[in-house]
Amino acid sequence: MEITFTGKRALVTGAGKGIGRATALALARGGADVTAVTRTQADLDSLVQECPSIQPVCVDLADWDATEHALKNVGPIDLLVNNAGCAMLESFLEITEAQFDKSFNVNVKAALHVAQIVARGMKARGSPGAIVNVSSQAAQCAFKDHAVYCATKGALDMLTSVMALELGPYQIRVNSVNPTVVLTDMAKIGWSDPVKAKGMISRIPMGKFAEVEDVVNSILFLLSDKTAMTNGVTLPVDGGFLAC
C-alpha cells in the first residue's frame, strides 16, 4: 500500500522535537508542502536545515492572540496534525492553577484554536481535509501523577468526537492517535526510571514501548485517502495496553 501526499498542504504543531518533528519530515518526504509550527526557533532552524522545503512558524500556541497572528497568512491547509503538547506531572493534591492552565491551554485550547483556523479555511474553499489530534492512552486510563495530563487528553478525545460530528458534513475528517509511552524528551521525564518503565511495559501485551515511527505511521494513515471514510476514531498505538 502506497501513501503519497503530493499536492497536499500540511500543518504540524509541535514540530520542533519528537513525534511532531518526525511527522513533519515524513509528510515532506511523502510530497506534502509542510508548515511546521513550534515555539523554539532553534528547533525550526535545524528542521529547515534538514528539510529546506518546510515552512517554519515560531509561536507559543498557549497564546491565543499570538497564534491567531502567526497563522493569519499560513494559506490553505489540507492536512492538520495537532501534536503540540506538554506533560506536567504532579501528585493530585499538589497541582497548581498555573500547571492546570498551561496544560489545558496547550493540549486542548490550542488544538481547538488551530483546528478552527484551518477548518474555517477548508470550509470557505469547499475543500475536503483531514485532521489528526495526537492524544494518548492517558485519555482513557488513569496514571499516578498524571491527573491534569489525563484530563487534557480525555478532553481532547471528546473534542475529536465533536469535531468529527460538526466537520464531517464539510468532508473534513477528524481522528486521533492514542499512543502508549514513546521515549521522546517528554516521556523521558516520566518513564526513564527502569523500575517505573518495567511496570508499564509489563502492562503492554506486546511488551515494549512504542517507537516514534509507530505513531507517525498511524498519523499518516489517518491523514491519507486510505482512511477516506474513517471519522471520529481514537486509534490506540499502544501494543494492546487499552485492550486489557
Ligand code: NAP
Ligand atoms: P516532545 O518531544 O516534548 O515534543 C513536543 C513538541 O511540542 C516540542 O517541539 C515542543 O516545543 C512543542 N510544544 C510544546 N508546547 C508548545 C507550545 N506552547 N507552543 C508551540 N509548541 C509547543 O513531545 P512528544 O513526546 O513528541 O509529544 C508529542 C505529542 O504526543 C504530545 O501531544 C504528547 O502529549 C503526545 N504523546 C506523547 C507520548 C510519549 O510518550 N512521548 C505518549 C502519548 C502521547 P518546545 O520543546 O519548544 O516546548
